[in-house]
Amino acid sequence: MKVDEIMTKKLEIISADASIYDAIERMIDKRIRSLLVKPRDEHDVNGVITVRDIVHKALGKNLDLNKTKVAEIMSKPVVCIDKGTDLEHAVNLMTKFNITRVFVNEGKEILGIISLLDVMSAALITRAREGHGA
Amino acid sequence: MLKTVFGGNTEQKVIDSIKKHMQILYSASECFKKGLQELNKDQMYCVADLEREGDSVRREIISTIYEGAFLPFLRTNICRFIEIVDEAFDVLKDAASEFENLGPKLDQEIREDCIQIADINQQMCDMLIIAFDTLFSKGDLREKTLAIRIYEKKVDDMKFDLISKLRKKEVKDFWEGKTLSDFISYLTHISDVIEDASDYLHIINLSMR
Numbered sequence: 001m002k003v004d005e006i007m008t009k010k011l012e013i014i015s016a017d018a019s020i021y022d023a024i025e026r027m028i029d030k031r032i033r034s035l036l037v038k039p040r041d042e043h044d045v046n047g048v049i050t051v052r053d054i055v056h057k058a059l060g061k062n063l064d065l066n067k068t069k070v071a072e073i074m075s076k077p078v079v080c081i082d083k084g085t086d087l088e089h090a091v092n093l094m095t096k097f098n099i100t101r102v103f104v105n106e107g108k109e110i111l112g113i114i115s116l117l118d119v120m121s122a123a124l125i126t127r128a129r130e131g132h133g134a
Numbered sequence: 135m136l137k138t139v140f141g142g143n144t145e146q147k148v149i150d151s152i153k154k155h156m157q158i159l160y161s162a163s164e165c166f167k168k169g170l171q172e173l174n175k176d177q178m179y180c181v182a183d184l185e186r187e188g189d190s191v192r193r194e195i196i197s198t199i200y201e202g203a204f205l206p207f208l209r210t211n212i213c214r215f216i217e218i219v220d221e222a223f224d225v226l227k228d229a230a231s232e233f234e235n236l237g238p239k240l241d242q243e244i245r246e247d248c249i250q251i252a253d254i255n256q257q258m259c260d261m262l263i264i265a266f267d268t269l270f271s272k273g274d275l276r277e278k279t280l281a282i283r284i285y286e287k288k289v290d291d292m293k294f295d296l297i298s299k300l301r302k303k304e305v306k307d308f309w310e311g312k313t314l315s316d317f318i319s320y321l322t323h324i325s326d327v328i329e330d331a332s333d334y335l336h337i338i339n340l341s342m343r
Contacts, residue, residue, distance in 0.1 A: 010295060031294065121284045125261075128281035131273075132264045 003090050004083035006122040007104045007112030013038050016047065016071035020058050023049050023070050034101055036110065037074045046110060047076035048103075080105045087122065090114055144203040148212070149270070151195045155219055156266060158188045160259040162226055163324075167252040169230070170245065175237050181230035185223045192220050211338045218331040219262075225327055226255075229320035235313045241303075247296050251289055251321055258285045258328045265335050275339050282332040289325040296322070 014023055014035045023035055037047035049070050057073040058065060080103045081090055090102055094116065101115040162184035169177035195216055199209050233240075240248070265278035296318055305311035 010291075031291070121288075124277065125281045125284060128261065128277045129264065132267070 001087045001122060001126065002083070003081060003085050003087055003102075003104050003114055004111065006087065006118050007083075007114050008118060009112045011036050011110065011113060014049070014070055016040055016069065016074065018070050019066050020049075020054060020063070020068050020070060020073065021065040024054060024065065027051065027054075033115070034113070035070075036078070036103070036113075037070055037076070045077045046103075047071070047074040048078045048101075049074040050101075052100075078103050078110075080110065082106070083111055087114075087119065091119055094119075142203070144198055144201065148195055148198050148203045151191055151198070152212075152216065152219075152266065153263065155188055155191045155195065155216065156259065156263045158184050158191065159219060159222055159226075160256065160263065162188070162223065163252065163256040163259050166226055166230055167249065167256055169233065170249050170252050173238060173240070173245070175234045178230040178233055181227055185227045188220065188223045192216055208338065208341060211334065211341055215331060215334040215338060218327060218334055222259075222324055222327040222331065225320050225324050229317060229324070232313055232317035232320060236317055239310065239314070240317075244296065244299060244303075247292055247299075248318075248321060251292055251296075251325075254285050254289050254292075255321075255324045255328070258282055258325055261285065262328055262331055262335075265332055269335065269339055269342075275336065279332045279336055282329055286325045286329045289322055293318070293322040 010030075010032070012026055012030050012032055012035050014026060014037055016037050016039075026035060027033065034048055034050040037049055039045055039047075047070075053073045053075065057063075058068060063073075079093060079097055079099060081093065083104050083106050085104075093102055094100065101113055103110050104112045104114060162181050165177065165180040165184065169175065169181070196213060199213060203209075204212060261278060261281050265275060265282065267273070268275045268278055300314065300318065303314075305314070
Protein backbone atom coordinates (compact mmCIF):
# COMPACT_ATOMS: atom_id res chain seq x y z
CA MET A 1 0.00 0.00 0.00
CA LYS A 2 1.26 3.48 -0.90
CA VAL A 3 1.15 6.40 1.50
CA ASP A 4 -1.05 8.60 -0.70
CA GLU A 5 -3.80 5.96 -0.50
CA ILE A 6 -4.32 6.55 3.19
CA MET A 7 -2.98 10.03 3.87
CA THR A 8 -5.20 12.74 5.31
CA LYS A 9 -5.44 15.66 2.94
CA LYS A 10 -6.69 17.95 5.67
CA LEU A 11 -3.70 20.19 6.36
CA GLU A 12 -3.96 23.15 8.65
CA ILE A 13 -1.32 25.78 8.14
CA ILE A 14 -0.19 28.42 10.61
CA SER A 15 2.30 31.26 10.43
CA ALA A 16 5.59 30.97 12.35
CA ASP A 17 4.83 34.37 13.91
CA ALA A 18 1.45 33.31 15.32
CA SER A 19 1.21 32.82 19.07
CA ILE A 20 1.08 29.40 20.68
CA TYR A 21 -2.40 30.31 21.91
CA ASP A 22 -3.49 30.76 18.26
CA ALA A 23 -2.09 27.32 17.50
CA ILE A 24 -3.94 25.75 20.45
CA GLU A 25 -7.20 27.39 19.38
CA ARG A 26 -6.76 26.11 15.82
CA MET A 27 -6.02 22.56 16.97
CA ILE A 28 -9.07 22.49 19.23
CA ASP A 29 -11.39 24.01 16.62
CA LYS A 30 -10.24 21.62 13.91
CA ARG A 31 -9.86 18.58 16.19
CA ILE A 32 -6.29 17.91 15.03
CA ARG A 33 -2.99 17.31 16.78
CA SER A 34 -0.50 19.13 14.54
CA LEU A 35 -0.20 22.20 12.35
CA LEU A 36 2.09 22.78 9.41
CA VAL A 37 4.09 25.97 9.88
CA LYS A 38 4.55 27.82 6.62
CA PRO A 39 8.00 29.02 5.56
CA ARG A 40 8.77 32.71 6.19
CA ASP A 41 10.27 33.19 2.69
CA GLU A 42 11.45 31.20 -0.31
CA HIS A 43 14.73 30.29 1.45
CA ASP A 44 12.92 28.94 4.49
CA VAL A 45 11.34 25.47 4.87
CA ASN A 46 8.14 24.15 6.44
CA GLY A 47 7.99 23.37 10.14
CA VAL A 48 5.50 21.54 12.33
CA ILE A 49 4.01 22.23 15.72
CA THR A 50 2.34 19.38 17.56
CA VAL A 51 0.36 18.92 20.77
CA ARG A 52 3.48 17.27 22.18
CA ASP A 53 5.55 20.43 21.48
CA ILE A 54 2.92 22.57 23.19
CA VAL A 55 2.67 20.37 26.28
CA HIS A 56 6.41 19.73 26.78
CA LYS A 57 7.99 22.92 25.47
CA ALA A 58 5.39 25.55 26.41
CA LEU A 59 2.92 24.41 29.08
CA GLY A 60 5.55 22.30 30.89
CA LYS A 61 7.88 25.29 31.08
CA ASN A 62 5.20 27.83 31.98
CA LEU A 63 5.80 29.96 28.90
CA ASP A 64 3.37 32.79 28.19
CA LEU A 65 1.14 31.27 25.50
CA ASN A 66 0.09 34.65 24.14
CA LYS A 67 3.60 36.06 23.87
CA THR A 68 5.54 33.00 22.75
CA LYS A 69 5.60 32.47 19.00
CA VAL A 70 5.04 29.18 17.21
CA ALA A 71 8.54 29.54 15.69
CA GLU A 72 10.10 29.20 19.16
CA ILE A 73 8.83 25.69 19.86
CA MET A 74 8.15 24.18 16.43
CA SER A 75 10.22 21.40 14.88
CA LYS A 76 11.98 22.10 11.60
CA PRO A 77 12.47 20.73 8.96
CA VAL A 78 9.54 18.32 8.78
CA VAL A 79 9.97 14.65 7.95
CA CYS A 80 8.54 14.14 4.47
CA ILE A 81 8.09 11.17 2.18
CA ASP A 82 7.17 11.00 -1.47
CA LYS A 83 3.52 10.18 -2.20
CA GLY A 84 4.43 6.91 -3.94
CA THR A 85 6.37 5.54 -0.96
CA ASP A 86 5.34 2.23 0.60
CA LEU A 87 3.52 2.48 3.90
CA GLU A 88 6.09 0.20 5.47
CA HIS A 89 8.81 2.78 4.81
CA ALA A 90 6.70 5.49 6.47
CA VAL A 91 6.32 3.32 9.56
CA ASN A 92 10.10 2.71 9.63
CA LEU A 93 10.69 6.48 9.53
CA MET A 94 8.25 7.04 12.40
CA THR A 95 10.04 4.41 14.45
CA LYS A 96 13.51 5.72 13.56
CA PHE A 97 12.76 9.35 14.43
CA ASN A 98 10.29 8.53 17.23
CA ILE A 99 7.56 10.64 15.63
CA THR A 100 3.85 10.00 15.26
CA ARG A 101 3.28 11.64 11.87
CA VAL A 102 5.06 12.22 8.58
CA PHE A 103 4.14 14.59 5.78
CA VAL A 104 3.55 13.39 2.25
CA ASN A 105 4.94 15.46 -0.58
CA GLU A 106 5.10 15.63 -4.35
CA GLY A 107 8.14 17.66 -5.32
CA LYS A 108 8.11 20.77 -3.16
CA GLU A 109 4.40 20.60 -2.47
CA ILE A 110 3.10 19.00 0.73
CA LEU A 111 -0.03 17.02 -0.13
CA GLY A 112 -1.06 15.46 3.14
CA ILE A 113 -0.09 13.84 6.40
CA ILE A 114 0.02 10.31 7.77
CA SER A 115 -0.36 9.67 11.47
CA LEU A 116 0.03 6.50 13.49
CA LEU A 117 -3.76 6.34 13.73
CA ASP A 118 -4.02 6.37 9.90
CA VAL A 119 -1.47 3.54 9.71
CA MET A 120 -3.34 1.52 12.33
CA SER A 121 -6.71 2.08 10.62
CA ALA A 122 -5.31 1.09 7.22
CA ALA A 123 -3.73 -2.03 8.68
CA LEU A 124 -7.00 -3.07 10.35
CA ILE A 125 -9.02 -2.51 7.17
CA THR A 126 -6.50 -4.51 5.13
CA ARG A 127 -6.69 -7.29 7.72
CA ALA A 128 -10.51 -7.29 7.58
CA ARG A 129 -10.40 -7.54 3.77
CA GLU A 130 -7.87 -10.39 3.69
CA GLY A 131 -9.16 -13.31 1.65
CA HIS A 132 -12.02 -11.23 0.20
CA GLY A 133 -10.32 -9.64 -2.81
CA ALA A 134 -9.33 -5.93 -3.08
CA MET B 135 -24.24 -25.15 14.77
CA LEU B 136 -24.13 -23.00 11.64
CA LYS B 137 -25.44 -25.86 9.57
CA THR B 138 -28.28 -26.40 12.05
CA VAL B 139 -29.30 -22.74 11.97
CA PHE B 140 -28.70 -21.96 8.29
CA GLY B 141 -28.70 -25.40 6.70
CA GLY B 142 -32.22 -25.61 5.17
CA ASN B 143 -33.23 -24.74 1.62
CA THR B 144 -35.46 -21.82 2.60
CA GLU B 145 -32.73 -20.49 4.87
CA GLN B 146 -30.24 -20.70 2.01
CA LYS B 147 -32.70 -18.90 -0.25
CA VAL B 148 -32.95 -16.06 2.31
CA ILE B 149 -29.17 -15.87 2.70
CA ASP B 150 -28.68 -15.67 -1.07
CA SER B 151 -31.34 -12.97 -1.31
CA ILE B 152 -29.76 -10.93 1.51
CA LYS B 153 -26.43 -11.09 -0.33
CA LYS B 154 -28.19 -9.96 -3.49
CA HIS B 155 -29.85 -7.12 -1.55
CA MET B 156 -26.46 -5.91 -0.30
CA GLN B 157 -24.87 -6.29 -3.74
CA ILE B 158 -27.58 -4.02 -5.12
CA LEU B 159 -26.79 -1.48 -2.38
CA TYR B 160 -23.11 -1.66 -3.40
CA SER B 161 -24.05 -1.08 -7.06
CA ALA B 162 -26.27 1.86 -6.10
CA SER B 163 -23.47 3.48 -4.09
CA GLU B 164 -21.04 2.91 -6.99
CA CYS B 165 -23.52 4.47 -9.38
CA PHE B 166 -24.01 7.43 -7.03
CA LYS B 167 -20.26 8.03 -6.82
CA LYS B 168 -19.96 7.92 -10.61
CA GLY B 169 -22.75 10.47 -10.99
CA LEU B 170 -20.98 12.76 -8.54
CA GLN B 171 -17.61 12.34 -10.26
CA GLU B 172 -19.08 13.09 -13.67
CA LEU B 173 -21.47 15.77 -12.34
CA ASN B 174 -24.10 13.90 -14.28
CA LYS B 175 -27.57 13.97 -12.80
CA ASP B 176 -28.91 11.52 -15.40
CA GLN B 177 -26.45 8.98 -14.01
CA MET B 178 -28.19 9.35 -10.63
CA TYR B 179 -31.46 7.88 -11.97
CA CYS B 180 -29.88 4.44 -11.63
CA VAL B 181 -29.87 4.92 -7.82
CA ALA B 182 -33.67 5.14 -7.78
CA ASP B 183 -33.92 2.16 -10.15
CA LEU B 184 -31.64 0.06 -7.96
CA GLU B 185 -33.54 1.17 -4.84
CA ARG B 186 -36.76 -0.18 -6.38
CA GLU B 187 -34.99 -3.43 -7.24
CA GLY B 188 -33.71 -3.57 -3.64
CA ASP B 189 -37.27 -3.04 -2.37
CA SER B 190 -38.55 -5.99 -4.31
CA VAL B 191 -35.73 -8.24 -3.02
CA ARG B 192 -36.46 -7.06 0.54
CA ARG B 193 -40.16 -7.99 0.23
CA GLU B 194 -39.18 -11.40 -1.09
CA ILE B 195 -36.79 -11.97 1.86
CA ILE B 196 -39.36 -10.94 4.48
CA SER B 197 -42.02 -13.17 2.90
CA THR B 198 -39.68 -16.17 2.85
CA ILE B 199 -38.73 -15.60 6.49
CA TYR B 200 -42.39 -15.46 7.57
CA GLU B 201 -43.13 -18.59 5.55
CA GLY B 202 -40.93 -20.33 8.09
CA ALA B 203 -37.24 -19.79 7.36
CA PHE B 204 -35.00 -19.69 10.43
CA LEU B 205 -35.78 -20.39 14.04
CA PRO B 206 -38.32 -17.88 15.43
CA PHE B 207 -35.87 -16.22 17.83
CA LEU B 208 -33.61 -15.33 14.87
CA ARG B 209 -36.31 -13.99 12.54
CA THR B 210 -36.78 -10.60 14.24
CA ASN B 211 -33.08 -9.79 14.18
CA ILE B 212 -32.65 -10.86 10.55
CA CYS B 213 -35.71 -8.81 9.52
CA ARG B 214 -34.39 -5.79 11.42
CA PHE B 215 -31.03 -6.14 9.66
CA ILE B 216 -32.76 -6.14 6.29
CA GLU B 217 -34.84 -3.10 7.25
CA ILE B 218 -31.67 -1.21 8.18
CA VAL B 219 -30.02 -2.07 4.86
CA ASP B 220 -33.21 -0.85 3.21
CA GLU B 221 -32.90 2.41 5.15
CA ALA B 222 -29.42 2.83 3.63
CA PHE B 223 -31.05 2.54 0.19
CA ASP B 224 -33.59 5.23 1.14
CA VAL B 225 -30.93 7.66 2.39
CA LEU B 226 -28.81 7.07 -0.71
CA LYS B 227 -31.84 7.71 -2.91
CA ASP B 228 -32.61 10.92 -1.00
CA ALA B 229 -29.00 12.09 -1.51
CA ALA B 230 -29.26 11.29 -5.25
CA SER B 231 -32.54 13.16 -5.45
CA GLU B 232 -31.06 16.27 -3.79
CA PHE B 233 -28.09 16.05 -6.16
CA GLU B 234 -30.48 16.15 -9.11
CA ASN B 235 -31.75 19.48 -7.77
CA LEU B 236 -28.26 20.77 -7.02
CA GLY B 237 -26.48 19.73 -10.20
CA PRO B 238 -23.62 22.01 -11.26
CA LYS B 239 -24.17 24.34 -8.26
CA LEU B 240 -21.98 22.02 -6.19
CA ASP B 241 -18.65 23.84 -6.06
CA GLN B 242 -15.36 22.07 -6.74
CA GLU B 243 -13.96 22.03 -3.19
CA ILE B 244 -17.15 20.65 -1.66
CA ARG B 245 -17.61 18.18 -4.52
CA GLU B 246 -14.16 16.64 -3.94
CA ASP B 247 -15.00 15.98 -0.29
CA CYS B 248 -18.39 14.57 -1.30
CA ILE B 249 -16.74 12.19 -3.80
CA GLN B 250 -14.39 11.00 -1.07
CA ILE B 251 -17.35 10.37 1.26
CA ALA B 252 -19.23 8.56 -1.52
CA ASP B 253 -16.15 6.39 -2.03
CA ILE B 254 -15.98 5.52 1.68
CA ASN B 255 -19.72 4.73 1.65
CA GLN B 256 -19.11 2.33 -1.23
CA GLN B 257 -16.23 0.66 0.63
CA MET B 258 -18.46 0.34 3.70
CA CYS B 259 -21.11 -1.47 1.60
CA ASP B 260 -18.39 -3.85 0.44
CA MET B 261 -17.21 -4.42 4.00
CA LEU B 262 -20.81 -5.09 5.10
CA ILE B 263 -21.02 -7.86 2.49
CA ILE B 264 -17.73 -9.30 3.77
CA ALA B 265 -19.02 -9.09 7.36
CA PHE B 266 -22.25 -10.87 6.39
CA ASP B 267 -20.24 -13.66 4.71
CA THR B 268 -18.25 -14.02 7.92
CA LEU B 269 -21.42 -15.09 9.75
CA PHE B 270 -21.26 -18.37 7.83
CA SER B 271 -17.53 -18.91 7.91
CA LYS B 272 -14.93 -19.17 10.61
CA GLY B 273 -13.78 -15.59 10.04
CA ASP B 274 -13.68 -12.97 12.77
CA LEU B 275 -16.79 -10.77 12.55
CA ARG B 276 -15.38 -8.42 15.18
CA GLU B 277 -12.57 -7.22 12.91
CA LYS B 278 -14.99 -6.58 10.03
CA THR B 279 -17.31 -4.49 12.22
CA LEU B 280 -14.26 -2.60 13.52
CA ALA B 281 -13.28 -1.77 9.93
CA ILE B 282 -16.81 -0.43 9.37
CA ARG B 283 -16.49 1.73 12.50
CA ILE B 284 -13.13 3.09 11.24
CA TYR B 285 -14.76 4.06 7.94
CA GLU B 286 -17.65 5.69 9.79
CA LYS B 287 -15.27 7.73 11.92
CA LYS B 288 -13.55 8.99 8.76
CA VAL B 289 -16.88 10.14 7.34
CA ASP B 290 -17.73 11.76 10.65
CA ASP B 291 -14.48 13.77 10.60
CA MET B 292 -15.08 14.81 7.00
CA LYS B 293 -18.64 15.84 7.84
CA PHE B 294 -17.29 18.16 10.53
CA ASP B 295 -14.98 19.82 7.97
CA LEU B 296 -17.66 20.02 5.31
CA ILE B 297 -20.05 21.77 7.66
CA SER B 298 -17.32 24.32 8.52
CA LYS B 299 -16.82 24.96 4.79
CA LEU B 300 -20.55 25.24 4.19
CA ARG B 301 -20.94 27.85 6.93
CA LYS B 302 -18.51 30.11 5.08
CA LYS B 303 -20.32 29.69 1.78
CA GLU B 304 -22.61 32.41 0.54
CA VAL B 305 -26.09 31.14 -0.19
CA LYS B 306 -28.23 33.01 -2.72
CA ASP B 307 -31.66 31.78 -1.72
CA PHE B 308 -33.44 29.57 0.80
CA TRP B 309 -33.91 26.57 -1.51
CA GLU B 310 -30.30 26.51 -2.68
CA GLY B 311 -29.14 26.47 0.95
CA LYS B 312 -31.68 23.87 2.02
CA THR B 313 -30.94 21.56 -0.91
CA LEU B 314 -27.19 21.71 -0.29
CA SER B 315 -27.62 21.18 3.45
CA ASP B 316 -29.99 18.23 2.92
CA PHE B 317 -27.65 16.70 0.33
CA ILE B 318 -24.71 16.78 2.76
CA SER B 319 -26.89 15.45 5.61
CA TYR B 320 -28.09 12.47 3.56
CA LEU B 321 -24.64 11.77 2.12
CA THR B 322 -23.01 11.69 5.55
CA HIS B 323 -25.88 9.75 7.16
CA ILE B 324 -25.42 6.68 4.94
CA SER B 325 -22.33 5.60 6.89
CA ASP B 326 -24.28 5.80 10.19
CA VAL B 327 -26.94 3.49 8.79
CA ILE B 328 -24.37 0.98 7.49
CA GLU B 329 -22.71 1.03 10.90
CA ASP B 330 -26.12 0.29 12.50
CA ALA B 331 -26.52 -2.62 10.08
CA SER B 332 -23.12 -4.01 11.07
CA ASP B 333 -24.11 -3.73 14.75
CA TYR B 334 -27.12 -5.87 13.95
CA LEU B 335 -24.89 -8.47 12.33
CA HIS B 336 -23.09 -8.64 15.65
CA ILE B 337 -26.43 -9.17 17.44
CA ILE B 338 -27.38 -11.94 14.97
CA ASN B 339 -24.00 -13.54 15.55
CA LEU B 340 -24.51 -13.46 19.33
CA SER B 341 -28.04 -14.82 19.09
CA MET B 342 -26.74 -17.86 17.17
CA ARG B 343 -24.39 -18.91 19.95
